[in-house]
Amino acid sequence: MAPDAQAVIDDIKRTRDVADVNDFWKYLARDPKTLKRTWESIKEVMAPGALDPLVKEMVYLAVSVTNNCTYCIASHSAAARKAGMSDAMFAELVAVIGMANETNRLVTAYRVPVDPAFE
Amino acid sequence: MAPDAQAVIDDIKRTRDVADVNDFWKYLARDPKTLKRTWESIKEVMAPGALDPLVKEMVYLAVSVTNNCTYCIASHSAAARKAGMSDAMFAELVAVIGMANETNRLVTAYRVPVDPAFE
Amino acid sequence: MAPDAQAVIDDIKRTRDVADVNDFWKYLARDPKTLKRTWESIKEVMAPGALDPLVKEMVYLAVSVTNNCTYCIASHSAAARKAGMSDAMFAELVAVIGMANETNRLVTAYRVPVDPAFE
Amino acid sequence: MAPDAQAVIDDIKRTRDVADVNDFWKYLARDPKTLKRTWESIKEVMAPGALDPLVKEMVYLAVSVTNNCTYCIASHSAAARKAGMSDAMFAELVAVIGMANETNRLVTAYRVPVDPAFE
Amino acid sequence: MAPDAQAVIDDIKRTRDVADVNDFWKYLARDPKTLKRTWESIKEVMAPGALDPLVKEMVYLAVSVTNNCTYCIASHSAAARKAGMSDAMFAELVAVIGMANETNRLVTAYRVPVDPAFE
Amino acid sequence: MAPDAQAVIDDIKRTRDVADVNDFWKYLARDPKTLKRTWESIKEVMAPGALDPLVKEMVYLAVSVTNNCTYCIASHSAAARKAGMSDAMFAELVAVIGMANETNRLVTAYRVPVDPAFE
Numbered sequence A, B, C, D, E, F: 001m002a003p004d005a006q007a008v009i010d011d012i013k014r015t016r017d018v019a020d021v022n023d024f025w026k027y028l029a030r031d032p033k034t035l036k037r038t039w040e041s042i043k044e045v046m047a048p049g050a051l052d053p054l055v056k057e058m059v060y061l062a063v064s065v066t067n068n069c070t071y072c073i074a075s076h077s078a079a080a081r082k083a084g085m086s087d088a089m090f091a092e093l094v095a096v097i098g099m100a101n102e103t104n105r106l107v108t109a110y111r112v113p114v115d116p117a118f119e
Helices: A003-016 A023-028 A032-045 A053-066 A070-082 A087-109 B003-016 B023-028 B032-045 B053-066 B070-082 B087-109 C003-016 C023-028 C032-046 C053-066 C070-082 C087-109 D003-016 D023-028 D032-045 D053-066 D070-082 D087-109 E003-016 E023-028 E032-046 E053-066 E070-082 E087-109 F003-016 F023-028 F032-045 F053-066 F070-082 F087-109
Strands: none
Touching: A003 A023, A003 A032, A023 A032, A023 B087, A032 B087, A032 E087, A032 F032, A053 A070, A053 A087, A053 B053, A053 B087, A053 C087, A070 A087, A070 B087, A070 C087, A087 B023, A087 B032, A087 B053, A087 B070, A087 C053, A087 C070, A087 C087, A087 D032, B003 B023, B003 B032, B023 B032, B032 C087, B032 D032, B053 B070, B053 B087, B053 E087, B070 B087, B070 E087, B087 E053, B087 E070, B087 E087, B087 F032, C003 C023, C003 C032, C023 C032, C023 D087, C032 C053, C032 D087, C032 E032, C032 F087, C053 C070, C053 C087, C053 D053, C053 D087, C070 C087, C070 D087, C087 D023, C087 D032, C087 D053, C087 D070, D003 D023, D003 D032, D023 D032, D053 D070, D053 D087, D053 F087, D070 D087, D070 F087, D087 E032, D087 F053, D087 F070, D087 F087, E003 E023, E003 E032, E023 E032, E023 F087, E032 E053, E032 F087, E053 E070, E053 E087, E053 F053, E053 F087, E070 F087, E087 F023, E087 F032, E087 F053, E087 F070, F003 F023, F003 F032, F023 F032, F053 F070, F053 F087
16 A cells, blocks of 8 residues: 555544554545545544534435445444444434435425525 | 315424425325325424434435435425524534535445445 | 438427427537437337337336436426326326335335345 | 334235235334334325326336335336236336436536426 | 347447447347447447547446446446556546535535526 | 635635636635635646546536536536537537436346456
């Protein structure tokens, strides 16, 4: 691995306090610039702030399910579990994702115009 | 409006304690069965439970943005604001949605296999 | 309009027995090769065959709603109506589209493996 | 399996007159409320009405292909076959799905405004 | 294989100067009309013109990644490599695809109206 | 506008040598951190490298059309034109985007397994 890629991988391990990184980062290491940029963005975006890390992981999961990204669903389910997501929380999360995908299409099919109150 | 549709609309007003419902429900009223089924599903799915209503609204928003549903973004932004979403929370939510959409595609493009640890 | 584009437009009018074509075809006329190829494909694919034209229009509508293509929803709703779609048929069509989009995501979120019986 | 989930599974078997249900329902049984709600919705939406069950299954398939849901394509292809879809019907269905996805993007790329006649 | 399907397969082999075609074409051969129409369209659209074949293959790849089509990513990555795509070009291509998917959602979430200068 | 947001806006103007920035950046300025991160990422990703800026803009456009992002199609069409995209190039680009979206779905519908040669 290129030294600049290795430095990023080492920072991921240190920051997350893990012995190894998951395969996503190893594949990205083929392009050290994208690896570095992506990691720095993820570190900034997923840090605790106005939203806590568990909420952020569940939002990540909702997007990944809607985009049908198998790898992302697997990795962010694991991350959300680690951040405290229970079986009951996962079940409710999935129910909301399902309903949102359904009503998004109902709205689109009926061509509902945006209510003036929402503008 | 058909009496069975009107009964659903009245229940929405009562449950949400609002003077009027938004246009989505009025359009759905053209199909009273779908109106009733959708409202009962939404009432069950969006109720407080293991996840609080604000988190559910933000997940709804994440799906709606990913599906590019303008109406849904407008209505669920309003609902999330009402449930307590601040400007700072919205900004972080959008940042997570953006990063998830980016890394979903990076994973897909590099055809990263799911780590055994996630299975 | 280029003569080769005009010839295609004239064939659309003749085939559909209409006085004018909708804007989609006029925009495509900027690229006569794509106009010709698209029209010939549509003519072949949408012709009556093992499926009747109304079913084909409703399938077209289901795809267009799922892809959130406003223009396509408007034009294929009109075409489906012309081919015999009633209000009741439209209502049921939209209900199916909605449920399919919901259960597609439930399946994905729960990472359900394909049953051996379906392989 | 929880008794309330088992009762739903039993109703699916009875309604469809099958010895066992497919894996989708078994995975959903982890969340009995979503299992019950989803099955009741599916039972209502997929029942014969203004559209016959075969048309509904083909629409389900069109959405599932557009959403790229492998499991759903497998299960609804099987259901459509059982409801009478021949090889020739499947071939035409896929051809329509393909063309709809192509022309949806052509419309979007050329930014075609909706014809006044469709409003 | 039906003779009309075989004739198309033979033309693909001849045009591409390959000993065998990939599985996509063999599956399409189940529907000779769609096979023929799709091959003729691909031959026309992917031919060198105002854009060279490598650029066209990279655009094909960008769409396939965004649609999450595993087969298409595999086959068009191979085709792009054959047309001259280097590791560095692939890395930059993927980075652009990722950023486009991210900013598409940022724009949508903030509901940015189109600048008058772009109309 | 917050001073840190203003500094980014000023850098965009300087880098692109324009009198004003488009609305996307002004909306993002509500969240100075995301504005700064997004601009730095775009500046890195869209810079000339193994791929020239015109190819990058056309790839951006292909993703934006597939995601149906109206604003993004408008702004990146303008950027691609500025980078040298002719009418003929745009027409071919759109034709490729259309075909890719069609064949992506054909592959998915027929459940074509990846050829061993592509693994």
